[in-house]
Amino acid sequence: xxxxxxxxxxxxxxxxxxxxxxxxxxxxxxxxxxxxxxxxxxxxxxxxxxxxxxxxxxxxxxxxxxxxxxxxxxxxxxxxxxxxxxxxxxxxxxxxxxxxxxxxxxxxxxxxxxxxxxxxxxxxxxxxxxxxxxxxxxxxxxxxxxxxxxxxxxxxxxxxxxxxxxxxxxxxxxxxxxxxxxxxxxxxxxxxxxxxxxxxxxxxxxxxxxxxxxxxxxxxxxxxxxxxx
Amino acid sequence: xxxxxxxxxxxxxxxxxxxxxxxxxxxxxxxxxxxxxxxxxxxxxxxxxxxxxxxxxxxxxxxxxxxxxxxxxxxxxxxxxxxxxxxxxxxxxxxxxxxxxxxxxxxxxxxxxxxxxxxxxxxxxxxxxxxxxxxxxxxxxxxxxxxxxxxxxxxxxxxxxxxxxxxxxxxxxxxxxxxxxxxxxxxxxxxxxxxxxxxxxxxxxxxxxxxxxxxxxxxxxxxxxxxxx
Numbered sequence: 378x379x380x381x382x383x384x385x386x387x388x389x390x391x392x393x394x395x396x397x398x399x400x401x402x403x404x405x406x407x408x409x410x411x412x413x414x415x416x417x418x419x420x421x422x423x424x425x426x427x428x429x430x431x432x433x434x435x436x437x438x439x440x441x442x443x444x445x446x447x448x449x450x451x452x453x454x455x456x457x458x459x460x461x462x463x464x465x466x467x468x469x470x471x472x473x474x475x476x477x478x479x480x481x482x483x484x485x486x487x488x489x490x491x492x493x494x495x496x497x498x499x500x501x502x503x504x505x506x507x508x509x510x511x512x513x514x515x516x517x518x519x520x521x522x523x524x525x526x527x528x529x530x531x532x533x534x535x536x537x538x539x540x541x542x543x544x545x546x547x548x549x550x551x552x553x554x555x556x557x558x559x560x561x562x563x564x565x566x567x568x569x570x571x572x573x574x575x576x577x578x579x580x581x582x583x584x585x586x587x588x589x590x591x592x593x594x595x596x597x598x599x600x601x602x603x604x605x606x
Numbered sequence: 607x608x609x610x611x612x613x614x615x616x617x618x619x620x621x622x623x624x625x626x627x628x629x630x631x632x633x634x635x636x637x638x639x640x641x642x643x644x645x646x647x648x649x650x651x652x653x654x655x656x657x658x659x660x661x662x663x664x665x666x667x668x669x670x671x672x673x674x675x676x677x678x679x680x681x682x683x684x685x686x687x688x689x690x691x692x693x694x695x696x697x698x699x700x701x702x703x704x705x706x707x708x709x710x711x712x713x714x715x716x717x718x719x720x721x722x723x724x725x726x727x728x729x730x731x732x733x734x735x736x737x738x739x740x741x742x743x744x745x746x747x748x749x750x751x752x753x754x755x756x757x758x759x760x761x762x763x764x765x766x767x768x769x770x771x772x773x774x775x776x777x778x779x780x781x782x783x784x785x786x787x788x789x790x791x792x793x794x795x796x797x798x799x800x801x802x803x804x805x806x807x808x809x810x811x812x813x814x815x816x817x818x819x820x821x822x823x824x825x826x827x828x829x830x831x832x833x834x835x
Contacts, residue, residue, distance in 0.1 A: 379610050385657040386615045389698060428614045428696050432687035456685045456700050458661035467657050469618060471685050471698075 387467035391436040392423035392457075392508065394472065394515035395449060397479035397495050398532055403549055404479060404495040405512060407502070408443045411491040414464050415505035421512065422446075422493070423470065436473045444493040446482055449475045450531075454515050462507045474515040476549075478532045523549055536572055536586040539563065568594050616696035620665040621652035621686075621737065623701065623744035624678060626708035626724050627761055632778055633708060633724040634741060636731070637672045640720040643693050644734030650741065651675075651722070652699065665702045673722040675711055678704045679760075683744055691736045699735075703744040705778075707761045752778055765801055765815040768792065797823050 395406040407419045422443040426435040433451060441447045451473040458469040479495065496502070498516060503509075523529060529545045543559050563569065568590050575583035624635040636648045651672040655664040662680060670676045680702040687698040708724065725731070727745060732738075752758060758774045772788050792798065797819050804812035 379612060380614045381608050381610050382615070383608060384654075385609045386611070387618060387655070387657050389616060389618065425613075426616070426687070426698075428616050429689060431689055432685065432698065453684060455682060456661065458655075458700065460658060460660055469655075469661065469700075471687065 387469055389426045390423055390468055390470040391426055391432055391439060392421040392470050392472045392511055393436050393440050393451065394421055394454065394474040394512055395440065395444075395446060396474070396476045396498075396515070396519060397482060398476065398545065398548060399479040400544075401548070403498050403551075405498055405501060406444055406446065407494060407496055407504070409492040410505060417491070418505045419496075419502045420505035421472075421508045426471075432471050433473070436471075446477075449477055449482075451475045454511070454518060457507060457511060459507065470511075472511045472515065474518065476519060476529075476532065520550055530589040530591075533589075536574060536588050538576060538584040538586060540584060542587075568597070616698055618655045619652055619697055619699040620655055620661055620668060621650040621699050621701045621740055622665050622669050622680065623650055623683065623703040623741055624669065624673075624675060625703070625705045625727075625744070625748060626711060627705065627774065627777060628708040629773075630777070632727050632780075634727055634730060635673055635675065636723060636725055636733070638721040639734060646720070647734045648725075648731045649734035650701075650737045655700075661700050662702070665700075675706075678706055678711075680704045683740070683747060686736060686740060688736065699740075701740045701744070703747065705748060705758075705761065749779055759818040759820075762818075765803060765817050767805055767813040767815060769813060771816075797826070 393406075397404045397406065406422060408422045410416055410418055410420050422440050423436070424439040424443070426432060430438065432453070436451050437447070437449070440449060440451075452475065454472040454474045456469060456471045460467060462468065462470070501509075501512065504512065523546065529542065529549070532545060533541055539560055542563065543554055543556065546559070547554055569587040570590050572586045572588060574586045576586065577583070622635075626633040626635065635651060637651045639645055639647055639649050651669050652665070653668040653672070655661060659667065661682070665680055666676070666678070669678060669680075681704065683701040683703045685698060685700045689696060691697065691699070730738075730741065733741065752775060758771065758778070761774060762770055768789055771792065772783055772785065775788070776783055798816040799819050801815045801817055803815045805815065806812070
């Protein structure tokens with residue numbers, strides 16, 4: 378079946394930058410292309426948007442098909458529309474990004490990719506298309522966002538110590554944070570609820586456990602809340 | 607001439623939310639549609655992206671054609687891709703926004719619109735398509751952005767008083783700001799250069815004139831600068 382249009386139309390794709398965090402490092406999910414162009418090269422997971430699916434559904438579907446990742450909370454990043462970004466023809470791509478806990482997301486290459494794997498954000502291979510540009514914007518956005526929205530909380534256990542939270546911020550921002558300052562700022566947001574529990578089974582003095590006040594957070598975001606580290 | 611594709615393709619448009627600021631009020635530029643669908647209704651300026659132009663070039667071209675506005679600094683806002691947002695067919699729209707000084711931008715309806723005019727942001731008529739949603743996201747983004755980036759400076763004269771700057775923020779945010787707090791925060795950013803001049807021809811005590819340190823600002827933004835009002 379073919380489709381005929383009076384004017385030429387570009388194609389529309391989605392691309393996903395999924396960041397994964399473990400105890401040590403921030404990683405990014407890449408797939409190895411098994412079709413031209415850029416056959417055999419690494420790229421962001423993504424593909425063509427079908428006419429009867431929303432952009433976000435397309436992003437979720439491609440991610441699932443190419444990497445096995447599902448139930449990832451995707452946010453729209455930016456739409457890339459330079460005329461010559463794809464050697465085949467005019468292709469506009471809507472990019473999404475997400476931050477997930479590495480241990481929750483085992484990956485497997487699926488239908489459209491030869492391979493899928495996590496790479497350290499400083500160890501990425503050369504990427505197909507303008508994907509290096511998309512990746513770099515996503516990293517910048519992630520770091521900026523962490524500065525004024527506490528997005529890291531879903532990556533921690535339900536109850537966590539302030540050291541665990543600081544460690545998470547330090548991995549993403551890739552710089553040490555002053556402990557006293559960090560605690561002051563983080564507690565000053567008023568978004569942490571002190572529990573009456575402490576860490577279990579630690580050699581050092583057991584630290585207090587906190588949990589995240591998600592309802593209060595939603596109220597503050599609605600009112601235009603920002604916080605700065 | 608017709609174009610044939612193996613798979614159905616959606617169409618791609620751009621839409622522009624241009625905010626205009628005068629001494630009193632924040633306004634938005636709208637056009638009255640002269641073609642179906644929504645013929646005669648007000649809408650954001652915008653239209654179809656041509657295959658050989660970038661997204662931003664398309665936004666600029668449509669804005670110029672429909673409203674006469676040109677040399678506007680547009681930023682990408684969000685891409686709207688719900689399946690049923692256009693009654694004609696699947697249309698994905700990349701939205702842009704801008705903030706301009708009203709007095710610099712006289713408008714005239716051009717080729718594709720019946721009329722073009724500024725509306726107070728609280729006095730907008732019912733809008734075509736999902737343009738009310740696009741407009742409302744743009745307003746939210748503008749206000750958020752003003753909180754952590756000094757985007758208002760290009761709307762002021764080259765040398766300005768702190769009261770003029772505060773007034774601009776108050777109009778966009780639509781709430782009074784505490785004078786002492788505002789001055790402390792704004793001077794604390796370290797982005798204003800005190801000149802040795804004062805206001806001319808005022809009845810009250812003449813206030814100090816400042817100018818904006820754009821080079822320092824660019825350095826700070828690169829380093830991940832945020833400031834909060």
